[in-house]
Amino acid sequence: MTFKKYLPTLVCGFGAAVLSTVPGIKNFSCCLLVPGAAVFSILLDKKINRTNDKINIGKAIGFGFLTGFFATIFITTFEMLLTYVTKSNDFIQSIPQSEMVMRQWDLGSVVDDSLKLIKSVAKEIEKSGFSFIYLLMILSSNFIINSIFGMIGGALGMNLANRKAREENTDL
Amino acid sequence: MILTKADNYKKILIRFIFSLVLLFWIVGIISPCISNSLLQSSYPYQKLLYSNVCHQNTYKSFTCNNIPLLVCARCSGIYLGAFLISILVLISNIKLNVKTKYLIMFSLPMLIDVILLSLRFYNYNKMISAFTGFLFGSVVFIYILSGIENLLFTKKNNL
Numbered sequence: 001m002t003f004k005k006y007l008p009t010l011v012c013g014f015g016a017a018v019l020s021t022v023p024g025i026k027n028f029s030c031c032l033l034v035p036g037a038a039v040f041s042i043l044l045d046k047k048i049n050r051t052n053d054k055i056n057i058g059k060a061i062g063f064g065f066l067t068g069f070f071a072t073i074f075i076t077t078f079e080m081l082l083t084y085v086t087k088s089n090d091f092i093q094s095i096p097q098s099e100m101v102m103r104q105w106d107l108g109s110v111v112d113d114s115l116k117l118i119k120s121v122a123k124e125i126e127k128s129g130f131s132f133i134y135l136l137m138i139l140s141s142n143f144i145i146n147s148i149f150g151m152i153g154g155a156l157g158m159n160l161a162n163r164k165a166r167e168e169n170t171d172l
Numbered sequence: 173m174i175l176t177k178a179d180n181y182k183k184i185l186i187r188f189i190f191s192l193v194l195l196f197w198i199v200g201i202i203s204p205c206i207s208n209s210l211l212q213s214s215y216p217y218q219k220l221l222y223s224n225v226c227h228q229n230t231y232k233s234f235t236c237n238n239i240p241l242l243v244c245a246r247c248s249g250i251y252l253g254a255f256l257i258s259i260l261v262l263i264s265n266i267k268l269n270v271k272t273k274y275l276i277m278f279s280l281p282m283l284i285d286v287i288l289l290s291l292r293f294y295n296y297n298k299m300i301s302a303f304t305g306f307l308f309g310s311v312v313f314i315y316i317l318s319g320i321e322n323l324l325f326t327k328k329n330n331l
Contacts, residue, residue: 094216098216104239114214114215114216138220141217141221141223144221146224149225155320156316159320
């Protein structure tokens with residue numbers, strides 16, 4: 001079954017998303033969560049299928065991308081739920097700092113328009129706990145970052161798994 | 173492993189693409205230093221984008237014109253290490269083969285730095301973090317690239 005084939009990516013993507021909601025872990029692991037999940041999904045797939053075959057680059061990148069994709073879906077869902085409940089998030093809290101930085105550049109109306117948009121997003125979130133623009137922002141940013149880092153993790157996982165297989169074959 | 177001319181070009185192309193992607197990434201990190209209205213007006217989005225890969229603690233980040241970069245010193249070191257080594261392997265066109273023990277060896281300084289900082293043995297030092305990150309970024313990049321190249325070109329040669 002096709003879905004079963006990609007189950008490790010779903011499980012690992014979900015795991016990365018859950019861990020990314022824990023503030024301490026998120027700060028400690030930085031960019032290692034999604035690549036780590038991608039590595040784990042490849043090793044998990046190998047363990048489930050009980051195979052010692054070489055993993056090809058296409059499969060590794062695909063697994064990494066899917067892990068990143070599922071992580072994006074879950075991270076965005078958790079982030080939106082938390083924002084809905086708390087009516088605040090890191091983005092809103094960082095607006096004063098961003099404003100201070102942008103004012104230093106003295107770009108005139110460009111900065112004003114940009115800040116106006118961000119403040120309207122903040123207002124919507126504080127009022128209703130939801131903003132469609134914010135949803136688009138985090139969905140796109142999570143997708144870009146997680147898919148890239150997922151693919152990097154996939155390549156790393158492929159390398160680790162293939163080397164392990166090679167060493168095991170040499171031992172035999 | 174003897175590469176054909178076409179494979180050699182392919183290898184250079186792969187290395188070039190990696191270098192280019194890393195260059196874009198580095199430009200994004202230092203974008204607060206670049207005087208461009210489009211880049212500067214999208215600063216909040218860039219900050220959100222890079223927040224996925226770094227805690228962005230201003231105290232732990234390098235600054236440019238009193239504006240903190242979009243990632244911390246350690247992450248700056250990691251990406252700079254990966255970028256510089258990508259340029260180096262692109263220019264030198266050497267055959268890469270990094271063993272896992274080297275990956276662990278070069279990752280250890282960063283791990284030790286993180287552990288010692290967490291145990292408060294010493295205060296955060298941007299230069300130490302950047303340097304240990306630099307070592308980690310360089311070796312991880314070579315490790316991944318060598319894995320990809322070995323798989324692509326060894327497989328072809330074995331056929």
